[in-house]
Amino acid sequence: MNEEYVWVIDDDRSIRWVLEKAFKQAQMQVTCFESADEALDMVRSNAIPPDAIISDIRMPGSDGLALLKQLKQHQSDTPVLIMTAFSDLDSTVSAIEGGAYEYIPKPFDVDDVIAKTRRACKSHREKFQSTQAKSNTSSDGASSTSSASNNALAAPALLGDSSAMQEVFKAIGRLSRSKTTVLVNGESGTGKELIARALHKHSPRSQQPFVALNMAAIPHDLMESELFGHERGAFTGAQAMRVGRFEQADGGTLFLDEIGDMPSQLQTRLLRVLSSGEFFRVGGHTPIQVDVRIVAATHQNLQLLVEENLFREDLYHRLNVIRIEAPPLRDRQEDIPQLMEHFLHQAALELNENTKTMSPSFRRHIAALTWPGNVRELQNTAHWLTVMTNEQELSIKHLPKESIAAAIDEQEKWESNFKLWAMRLLASGESDLLGKAIPTMERILIESALNQTDNKKQEAAKLLGWGRNTLTRKIKELGLNPKA
Numbered sequence: 474m475n476e477e478y479v480w481v482i483d484d485d486r487s488i489r490w491v492l493e494k495a496f497k498q499a500q501m502q503v504t505c506f507e508s509a510d511e512a513l514d515m516v517r518s519n520a521i522p523p524d525a526i527i528s529d530i531r532m533p534g535s536d537g538l539a540l541l542k543q544l545k546q547h548q549s550d551t552p553v554l555i556m557t558a559f560s561d562l563d564s565t566v567s568a569i570e571g572g573a574y575e576y577i578p579k580p581f582d583v584d585d586v587i588a589k590t591r592r593a594c595k596s597h598r599e600k601f602q603s604t605q606a607k608s609n610t611s612s613d614g615a616s617s618t619s620s621a622s623n624n625a626l627a628a629p630a631l632l633g634d635s636s637a638m639q640e641v642f643k644a645i646g647r648l649s650r651s652k653t654t655v656l657v658n659g660e661s662g663t664g665k666e667l668i669a670r671a672l673h674k675h676s677p678r679s680q681q682p683f684v685a686l687n688m689a690a691i692p693h694d695l696m697e698s699e700l701f702g703h704e705r706g707a708f709t710g711a712q713a714m715r716v717g718r719f720e721q722a723d724g725g726t727l728f729l730d731e732i733g734d735m736p737s738q739l740q741t742r743l744l745r746v747l748s749s750g751e752f753f754r755v756g757g758h759t760p761i762q763v764d765v766r767i768v769a770a771t772h773q774n775l776q777l778l779v780e781e782n783l784f785r786e787d788l789y790h791r792l793n794v795i796r797i798e799a800p801p802l803r804d805r806q807e808d809i810p811q812l813m814e815h816f817l818h819q820a821a822l823e824l825n826e827n828t829k830t831m832s833p834s835f836r837r838h839i840a841a842l843t844w845p846g847n848v849r850e851l852q853n854t855a856h857w858l859t860v861m862t863n864e865q866e867l868s869i870k871h872l873p874k875e876s877i878a879a880a881i882d883e884q885e886k887w888e889s890n891f892k893l894w895a896m897r898l899l900a901s902g903e904s905d906l907l908g909k910a911i912p913t914m915e916r917i918l919i920e921s922a923l924n925q926t927d928n929k930k931q932e933a934a935k936l937l938g939w940g941r942n943t944l945t946r947k948i949k950e951l952g953l954n955p956k957a
Contacts, residue, residue: 477524477525477590478504478521478523479496481504481505482509485529488556489505495586508533509534524552527577528553528555529556530556530568531557541568554593556581562642565642575589576643577589578634580931582926582929585929633812635807638805640798641668641800646675648676651676652766655796656732656792656795659799659800660772660847662846663801663847664848665770669726672726673725673766676726678766684718684722686729696735696736697739698715700739702715703756703757704755704757708755723764723765727768728770730770733783740784747791770799802843802847802850803844809842812848813836816851817831817859819852820855820858821859823856824859826859829867831866832866835867838872916953918937919933919947
């Protein structure tokens with residue numbers, strides 16, 4: 474039987490109906506279950522196993538994570554795609570740590586779910602065929618012991634339902650059991666340290682120290698001592714032995730922010746430590762061995778610094794094992810109201826004030842701003858609003874003048890350029906301006922919405938204020954070719 478066979482588990486009847494219809498149209502066999510317990514009963518009855526399972530995470534009875542755990546106990550290697558409307562970091566990491574093949578936030582794009590399910594089915598069949606070819610008469614008795622780390626380490630929250638943040642959450646989940654060095658790239662204020670703390674929190678090192686050091690905030694002549702410590706009398710003013718950040722982070726994680734500002738001499742020492750785990754304190758003669766995971770971050774283009782001989786190429790490759798991109802706020806605008814709500818609540822707690830609420834127009838307006846200072850600017854604005862606004866409900870007039878001016882400037886710039894374009898065409902004798910402008914505007918808006926939603930048509934249509942069918946028709950009319 475060549476047809477892929479999938480199970481859909483969701484207590485929401487409408488979700489089951491939509492997915493069942495979509496999978497059948499895609500020539501895939503499908504069985505639906507109202508609960509994880511029903512599906513587990515089928516597993517225990519030794520029914521024909523599916524090639525993939527698509528399950529909600531929060532349901533009455535056993536939830537999606539319990540399903541993953543039970544499947545492991547039954548030695549099932551069927552890939553499970555977890556769906557949820559609660560797409561926060563902890564849920565994502567728990568699902569991936571629990572063995573989920575993929576994590577799908579709701580609302581989902583049906584085509585995207587089908588594509589991911591096909592990949593899961595293909596992976597499962599290839600794995601099964603490989604195992605069959607190797608096993609012959611012997612059986613593999615190795616058992617996997619995986620327990621999701623449920624530690625109590627407090628760390629600042631990473632928030633966001635946007636596709637850009639979901640990619641960050643997935644990366645953190647996939648790295649949760651790894652010692653791999655990670656490089657976090659992103660503009661200032663995008664939350665690079667929050668990503669580093671989340672990597673630490675969801676790692677086996679979570680009960681050990683997390684030590685952060687901003688290379689841009691330390692004078693160059695003190696960096697070596699700051700990182701590696703010094704012995705008494707190593708230099709003028711060194712009246713006592715000092716333990717450096719590497720020793721402080723032993724067993725845990727060392728976060729090196731703005732790594733691009735590290736001087737070349739120190740880059741050589743750091744490379745040696747990364748290679749051997751060994752270093753000397755300044756003025757010391759006894760080697761010190763440490764076990765430290767490095768997470769580095771920068772807003773700079775390290776590859777460009779390498780080309781300009783400002784950063785060691787070998788160190789760059791040593792740091793750039795896994796890269797996580799911290800998205801700027803302008804690329805995750807749907808997250809802005811949620812983040813503002815969080816920061817307003819945070820500021821109210823700090824200042825012992827009532828939490829401000831946001832009017833619908835305020836929500837729409839802040840989501841349209843570019844926020845060049847990113848999340849940090851948004852957080853500072855929330856604090857300013859809590860202190861400076863007497864009214865309980867926030868409206869656009871309450872924003873700092875510079876935020877309003879920036880928005881007006883952006884709007885005026887766009888309108889001015891558009892007006893200039895129209896005047897030039899009229900001056901050159903052109904006509905049918907609407908016939909030229911509207912398709913161009915629609916193309917730009919469609920491409921922007923598809924880019925924003927990672928080519929998920931259902932989500933893109935919602936952003937444009939259209940139905941999915943309208944978007945599909947417009948894509949054909951304009952001859953656009955979005956990625957699958």
